[in-house]
Amino acid sequence: MRFTDGYWQLLPGMTVLRPKVVEQVEVGDGRVRLHCPTGPLRHRGDTLNRPVVTVTLTSPAEGVLGVRIEHFTGLRPRHPEFELVTDPEVATSVEQDEQTLTFTSGPLSARVGLGGEWGMDFLADGRVLTSSTPRSIGLVTDGEGRHHVHEQLTIGVGEHLFGLGERFGPFVRNGQSVDTWNADGGTSSDQAYKNVPFYLSDRGYGVFVAHPERVGFEVGTEVVSRTQFSVEGQHLQYYVVAGPTPADVLRRYTRLTGRPAAVPDWSFGLWLSTSFTTEYDEATVTSFIDGMRERELPLSVFHFDCFWMRQFHWCDFVWDPATFPDPPGMLARLREKGLRVSAWINPYIAQRSELFAEGAENGYLLRTTEGDVWQWDMWQAGMGLVDFTNPDAVEWYTSKLKTLLDQGVDAFKTDFGERIPTEGVRWHDGSDPQRMHNWYAQLYNQAVHELLERQRGKDQAVLFARSATAGGQRFPVHWGGDCESTFVSMAESLRGGLSLGLSGFGYWSHDIGGFEGTPDPTVFKRWVAFGLLSSHSRLHGSSSYRVPWAFDEEAVDVTRRFTRLKMSLMPYLSRLAREAQTDGLPMMRAMVLQYPHDKAAVTVDTQYMLGDDVLVAPVFDADGWADYYLPAGTWTHLLTGEKRQGPGWHREQYGNDSLPVFVRPGAVLPRGAVLDRPDYDHVDGLTLEVRELADGEQAVVDVPTGEDAARWVLTRTGGALTVTARGTQQPWRVVVLGAGGEPVAEASATGAAATTLTWPPA
Structure with missing residues (x-):
C-alpha cells in the first residue's frame, strides 16, 4: 500500500x-x-x-x-500466526x-x-x-x-x-x-x-x-x-x-518456516491426466494407458480430474456410477499395470452433495456472523466451505478421503483454496478472517498430507497442490496453476516456478502443454522437454487430452526420449530431493541461487539449474532458436557431448528433440540403469559420467540409499582417474565421455571398492 x-x-x-x-x-x-x-x-x-x-x-x-x-x-492477539521453528x-x-x-x-x-x-x-x-x-x-x-x-x-x-x-x-x-x-x-x-x-x-x-x-x-x-x-x-x-549466499539464506529461512517433506520416488515419473472438461470413462482411461505402453512411453501416475465425480456434486467423493461403476476394481486393474492413481479434490462442498447437509448440521462448514452456512454459486451451485479450524471438520473431511485411499487412490490433487471470504464470516476457532484468507490453504493441504502420511507412510505422501503461503513447502508438491497453451505462457510459468523456489519451496510442476486451449504441436513438444526436466512432470489440459499421439508422431518420440532421460537421472534427482528436505534448496534453481556473484546470470529468468550440475534452457521459439547464458568454464551438452565455453551468451537452433541442457564444468553425473520407471534401486548398475575434470580436481557424487547415501570420490591426477566408492554393495562403472558423448575410457567395480583408469590424452 x-x-x-x-x-x-x-x-x-x-x-x-x-x-x-x-x-x-x-x-x-x-x-x-x-x-x-x-x-x-x-x-x-x-x-x-x-x-x-x-x-x-x-x-x-x-x-x-x-x-x-x-x-x-x-x-488482543490475532490468529492464526505462521508456525515457526525457533531455537x-x-x-x-x-x-x-x-x-x-x-x-x-x-x-x-x-x-x-x-x-x-x-x-x-x-x-x-x-x-x-x-x-x-x-x-x-x-x-x-x-x-x-x-x-x-x-x-x-x-x-x-x-x-x-x-x-x-x-x-x-x-x-x-x-x-x-x-x-x-x-x-x-x-x-x-x-x-x-x-x-x-x-x-x-x-x-546475501x-x-x-x-x-x-x-x-x-x-x-x-x-x-x-x-x-x-x-x-x-x-x-x-x-x-x-x-546468508552470506542466497542458498544460505534459504537454508535459514526454511529452517525457520519448515522444510519440504520427502516425496516418493514414483512421484518423479510422468503423470497423465484425463484433463478437465473432456469426456472419459474407464475405457477411455484404459485406452490412454495402453496407448502409452504400446508406444513405450513410461508412465507412473494416472490422474482423474474433476468429473470422476457427478456434476453439481463436487465434492462428495463419490465416483460417478454412470462412468465408473466399479471403482475398486478399476483401481486394482490400474495397480496391476504398475500405476499409481491421483484423484482431484477441493475443499468446497456443493449444495446438492449429501455432505453439504451433513457438514451444515454438524458445524463443519464455515458460518456467517449470523450463524448461517456461508454459501455462494461460484464454482459449484450453493457451495459451502470446509472449516479446517474445526478439528472435527478435519476428521470428517479426511474420513471421506480415507475411503478413497482404501479403494486404491494413492495421491490427491488439492485444487483451489484461494477463494476464501473475509467479510461477514466466523471461523470455528475464532480466527481472524483476514489472516485466514491465505492461511486456509495451509490448513487444507496439511489435513490431506497428514492423512496420506498416516495411511501410506511418511515417505509415500504426496499432493499436487495449487494454493499455499509461507510454510506451505512442508506439504509438497505444488504446481503452477492455469496457464495458456503458448510459448509466452510457458515462459511465465517458468518465472513463477523459479520465484517459488526462491520463496522456500523445494518441488514444483506445471501443466505440460498448457492448461487453457490446445497447444500447437511445436509448443507441446517444447513444453514436454521443459516438463520432464522439471521436479515433477504432468500432462494435463482443460478441454482437450494431452496424450502425445494427439499431436503428431514426433511428439511421441520426444515424450519417450525425455521421459527416459528423466528416469535415467533419478540417482541425481534423488540427491536433489534429499537436499530439498535437509537444506530447503529447490530442485529447480534460479541462476542467482547457484551463481550469485555472476552479474550476467543473476537476473536470467529463461533458464535454470536443475540442481547444481545441470543447466536447462527451455526453447520458447517456434523455429527452435534458443538464447542461453553459460557461466565461466567449459560446459558439455548432456545429449550430444558438444562443448561450449562460458562465461557468455550463446544463440543456437535446436530440433524438437533437443534443447540447451548442459553439464557444469567438473561435475560427474550419476545415471541409472532403468529407463521405464523412477522407483528402482538407483545404485544398482549405476554409471558415473565424467565429462570435464581438470588435472588436480576432485568430484564427489552422493546417491541416497534409504536413510543413508552411497558416495563416490573421483580424483584426476595427471593421466589417471582414481575412483573410490563406499556405502554400496552394488555393481557400478565410471565412463569418461568424449567430445561426441561417446565413451573414451571406462572401468567397472562392485561395492565399496577403488578403481583407476587412464585419462584419455587430449
Whole structure:
C-alpha cells in the first residue's frame, strides 16, 4: 500500500508518526526493547502527548533477527500466526556504548544509533546489508481512521530482490507493487496462487514479514531506494535472515518456516491426466494407458480430474456410477499395470452433495456472523466451505478421503483454496478472517498430507497442490496453476516456478502443454522437454487430452526420449530431493541461487539449474532458436557431448528433440540403469559420467540409499582417474565421455571398492 505523494508529501487524509530518537533501552530475556518517541525530547514537557514507537529485537534462530514495531500494545492477539521453528537456546549478544547498540545472532547484527536520529543497520561480517533509516518506520492513520504500520529497508546500488511467492510477471521484484493475497488469477496476471511474504536479495540476505494477512510490498516504488512493507493494524513483525549466499539464506529461512517433506520416488515419473472438461470413462482411461505402453512411453501416475465425480456434486467423493461403476476394481486393474492413481479434490462442498447437509448440521462448514452456512454459486451451485479450524471438520473431511485411499487412490490433487471470504464470516476457532484468507490453504493441504502420511507412510505422501503461503513447502508438491497453451505462457510459468523456489519451496510442476486451449504441436513438444526436466512432470489440459499421439508422431518420440532421460537421472534427482528436505534448496534453481556473484546470470529468468550440475534452457521459439547464458568454464551438452565455453551468451537452433541442457564444468553425473520407471534401486548398475575434470580436481557424487547415501570420490591426477566408492554393495562403472558423448575410457567395480583408469590424452 502507498502512503505518500512523491517523496515529500503524504497522500490526502494520511497522517504518520515516526520514531525520532531512542529514549530508553531495555535488555534482558534474550531481547532488546527500544522506546522511541515520535518527536524530540528537549525538556520534560515534550514527554506529554507524545506517542512512542516500541521496537523489539529478538532472535528465533542463529543468523535470524526479529524486529517487532508497535504502537498500542494492549490489543488482543490475532490468529492464526505462521508456525515457526525457533531455537530457545540461540546465543545472542549485546554491545552498547553512548552512540550505538549492537544486537548479534551468529553472523548477523542489528546496529542501532543511540545518539541522534533513528537508524538501524543490519550487518554481516562488518558489511551493511540493508538499513532502516530515519524515514523508514511509519505509524500511519488513513482518512477512514484505519491504522497501518510500515517499514522501509534500503536497496543498494545494483541490488536485485526476488521471491514473494510464485509470481508470473517480471522475475526481479525491483519496481513492483505486490500484495500477498492468494487469488485464482491464472498465470497471466499479477495475482498469485501462492503468496509468500518473503523476499531474497542477491546481496546475501532475506526478509520475512511474519503476517498471514495481506502484506503490501512496494519494492523500489514508493521510495525507489527502499523496499516498503506494510500491514493494517498496530504492529509489524519481520525477520532479517543472514546468508552470506542466497542458498544460505534459504537454508535459514526454511529452517525457520519448515522444510519440504520427502516425496516418493514414483512421484518423479510422468503423470497423465484425463484433463478437465473432456469426456472419459474407464475405457477411455484404459485406452490412454495402453496407448502409452504400446508406444513405450513410461508412465507412473494416472490422474482423474474433476468429473470422476457427478456434476453439481463436487465434492462428495463419490465416483460417478454412470462412468465408473466399479471403482475398486478399476483401481486394482490400474495397480496391476504398475500405476499409481491421483484423484482431484477441493475443499468446497456443493449444495446438492449429501455432505453439504451433513457438514451444515454438524458445524463443519464455515458460518456467517449470523450463524448461517456461508454459501455462494461460484464454482459449484450453493457451495459451502470446509472449516479446517474445526478439528472435527478435519476428521470428517479426511474420513471421506480415507475411503478413497482404501479403494486404491494413492495421491490427491488439492485444487483451489484461494477463494476464501473475509467479510461477514466466523471461523470455528475464532480466527481472524483476514489472516485466514491465505492461511486456509495451509490448513487444507496439511489435513490431506497428514492423512496420506498416516495411511501410506511418511515417505509415500504426496499432493499436487495449487494454493499455499509461507510454510506451505512442508506439504509438497505444488504446481503452477492455469496457464495458456503458448510459448509466452510457458515462459511465465517458468518465472513463477523459479520465484517459488526462491520463496522456500523445494518441488514444483506445471501443466505440460498448457492448461487453457490446445497447444500447437511445436509448443507441446517444447513444453514436454521443459516438463520432464522439471521436479515433477504432468500432462494435463482443460478441454482437450494431452496424450502425445494427439499431436503428431514426433511428439511421441520426444515424450519417450525425455521421459527416459528423466528416469535415467533419478540417482541425481534423488540427491536433489534429499537436499530439498535437509537444506530447503529447490530442485529447480534460479541462476542467482547457484551463481550469485555472476552479474550476467543473476537476473536470467529463461533458464535454470536443475540442481547444481545441470543447466536447462527451455526453447520458447517456434523455429527452435534458443538464447542461453553459460557461466565461466567449459560446459558439455548432456545429449550430444558438444562443448561450449562460458562465461557468455550463446544463440543456437535446436530440433524438437533437443534443447540447451548442459553439464557444469567438473561435475560427474550419476545415471541409472532403468529407463521405464523412477522407483528402482538407483545404485544398482549405476554409471558415473565424467565429462570435464581438470588435472588436480576432485568430484564427489552422493546417491541416497534409504536413510543413508552411497558416495563416490573421483580424483584426476595427471593421466589417471582414481575412483573410490563406499556405502554400496552394488555393481557400478565410471565412463569418461568424449567430445561426441561417446565413451573414451571406462572401468567397472562392485561395492565399496577403488578403481583407476587412464585419462584419455587430449
